[in-house]
Amino acid sequence: MGRIFETRKATMFARWNKMAKLFTRLSKDISIAVKAGGPSPESNAALRRVLQNARAANMPKDKVEAAIKRASGQGGENYEVVLYEGYGPHGVPILVETATDNVTRTVANVRSAFNKNGGNLGTTGSVGFMFRRMGVFRLDPAGLDLDSLELELIDHGLEEMGEGTGEKGEKQIVLRCDFNDFGRLQAGLEEKGIHPLSAELEYIPQTPAELPEDQANEVLQLVDKLEQDDDVQRVFHNLA
Structure with a gap:
């Protein structure tokens, strides 16, 4: 057993905002899992995974039950999972995983975040080959x-x-x-x-990148801005 390479995490916005964002992401994960495999965790491995993550995050039980109920009934939100690819400042590759009910809104927000924070939104396949999707x-x-x-x-x-x-x-x-x-x-x-403690499907960078602290902070500022968007579920990059 050795040391596993992990990317830096952005920690710029307030804790209560992070918790609210986390619960929103988990609610969407629950909805997607229920829509795909039904509301019973016994027969839905994806839902079991998300519920475990919700417990680890101390997500209130009533919020979990409400998310399952909404996804099980008629009129519940239908989220489309869309992956965006681009480059951050200093050429750092970035993958943005979203769950959205309005792709037009989401792509506009993601593009704006890239443009305003020294990055560029790319096309499908432009950076994805630098990552491997793995269970973590x-x-x-x-x-x-x-x-x-x-x-x-x-x-x-x-x-x-x-x-x-x-x-x-x-x-x-x-x-x-x-x-x-x-x-x-x-x-x-x-x-x-x-x-x-958690079980996720993540995009693992194949080659880590080292940057000076000031340049790394510029990348993390973009990551932080992306993570604050309600449609964004996760952001992956290769910044060591």
Whole structure:
């Protein structure tokens, strides 16, 4: 087990705004999962994943239940997942994952954020080849036999296992697998009674980029602006 490369996270806007944004993103994730696989987490692995993330984020139970109810009934929002690609300041590649009910509005907002913060919105395929879509699970290391766990999970699609940190600098164990093996690794953890701190599908940069602090902050300013948009779910880049 080694150290896993992780990209920097933007932390510029206020905590309460971040929490509100996180709950909005999780509500959309719930809606998308329910629309695709139904409202029962027992038979919907995607929904189980999102509900686990919601619990880890301390999302209020009434908000979770309301999101499931809205997605299950008639007239619930239908979100389209759209991926935008572009370059930030100093040529840093950026992927913007959105969930939107109005693509015209979303692409205009994303383009504006790029243009106003030293970047350029590109075309499909312009930077996507620099990333690999992978399943990423984060675990609390307490009480885990990491050597045995790594060996056992290889049969469930585990490709990488290493140390990472949470938002507050706390130690975490990060597991990564191919996008197509996400369900296998999720099932392997469930069989062992291990509940991840989070389980996500992420775009992992193949080559990290090092920039001076002032230039890195310019990139993170764009990332921060993108993340504040209500239609944006996640932003990925290769800034070390």
